[in-house]
Amino acid sequence: MATQSVFWKILLLAVVVGAMPLSPAQAQPKPVEKPKPIVTVTKLDNTTVRGWLIEYDADRLTVEVGPKPGSGEIVPVEWSAVSKVSNGLTQAKALDEWKAANKDNLCETCHGNRGNRCPTCHGTGHDHASSKDCAKCHGEGQIKCAAPRCKEGKIPCTGKCIKLSEGTWAKGAEGKTWRSIRWGNVELKVSSLHVGEIFELENNVPVSRGPCPVCGGKAQLDCAKCQASGFATCATCLAAKDAPDCADCEAGRVACATCKGTGLKPPAQ
Numbered sequence: 001m002a003t004q005s006v007f008w009k010i011l012l013l014a015v016v017v018g019a020m021p022l023s024p025a026q027a028q029p030k031p032v033e034k035p036k037p038i039v040t041v042t043k044l045d046n047t048t049v050r051g052w053l054i055e056y057d058a059d060r061l062t063v064e065v066g067p068k069p070g071s072g073e074i075v076p077v078e079w080s081a082v083s084k085v086s087n088g089l090t091q092a093k094a095l096d097e098w099k100a101a102n103k104d105n106l107c108e109t110c111h112g113n114r115g116n117r118c119p120t121c122h123g124t125g126h127d128h129a130s131s132k133d134c135a136k137c138h139g140e141g142q143i144k145c146a147a148p149r150c151k152e153g154k155i156p157c158t159g160k161c162i163k164l165s166e167g168t169w170a171k172g173a174e175g176k177t178w179r180s181i182r183w184g185n186v187e188l189k190v191s192s193l194h195v196g197e198i199f200e201l202e203n204n205v206p207v208s209r210g211p212c213p214v215c216g217g218k219a220q221l222d223c224a225k226c227q228a229s230g231f232a233t234c235a236t237c238l239a240a241k242d243a244p245d246c247a248d249c250e251a252g253r254v255a256c257a258t259c260k261g262t263g264l265k266p267p268a269q
């Protein structure tokens with residue numbers, strides 16, 4: 001078995017190099033757009049807008065109201081005025097889709113969220129001192145993120161990539177950590193340098209498919225629950241309606257200083 005592992009290691013070097021040009025993610029055709037759904041948008045003032053949902057992002061959704069698409073009135077509705085959309089679309093979903101579409105270009109401070117939790121009140125929106133008697137957060141205004149696999153704001157990638165949190169890793173050659181992957185009786189030894197990569201069996205030979213498309217080769221993802229902060233705003237303090245407002249934020253959020261609220265990486269100077 002040992003000789004076989006060495007064999008695969010050598011072969012792997014060859015296939016990794018050879019496999020690279022075979023995975024052009026860009027070469028895929030653009031998906032055909034589905035027919036626009038008809039939605040009813042219920043606003044906070046209880047008025048409704050019904051029409052074709054023609055576009056949306058994290059700020060607003062746009063509905064076309066009229067007898068047929070292409071000739072109606074274009075009505076943009078800010079998310080801040082929306083109570084409900086009949087097809088279940090929410091601002092959070094719209095933001096998630098926007099982040100997925102821009103995933104390679106997101107601001108590294110706010111992770112595309114465009115704002116961050118206020119560092120003064122930790123997102124409660126209330127004066128930090130008003131948290132001091134809270135039994136839930138012991139005056140912190142925040143508690144550790146409760147998402148089951150969240151570690152300091154990161155969760156293991158949900159893709160098929162090699163992760164340090166999966167398999168048995170052991171110190172080995174070249175001072176690196178190694179693990180083996182098995183497909184029946186085919187075994188591949190990979191070092192931790194390949195964390196975040198995807199390996200598959202092709203004609204009974206393990207080949208690298210390059211960096212995992214889900215995590216971009218990082219083997220972990222930002223925890224959506226805590227927006228990668230590792231902490232959640234204390235719900236008890238957040239709900240403390242009588243507590244005085246925090247002087248440093250708007251409802252617990254501050255615009256991201258790195259991207260000036262765009263959510264994208266600042267353009268290189």
Ligand SMILES: [Zn+2]
Nearest residue numbers: 107110256259
């Ligand atoms: Zn930002």
Ligand SMILES: [Zn+2]
Nearest residue numbers: 118121246249
């Ligand atoms: Zn604040």
Ligand SMILES: [Zn+2]
Nearest residue numbers: 134137234237
């Ligand atoms: Zn609290």
Ligand SMILES: [Zn+2]
Nearest residue numbers: 120128140141
């Ligand atoms: Zn604090």
Ligand SMILES: [Zn+2]
Nearest residue numbers: 157161212215
């Ligand atoms: Zn991955």
Ligand SMILES: [Zn+2]
Nearest residue numbers: 145150223226
């Ligand atoms: Zn988390």
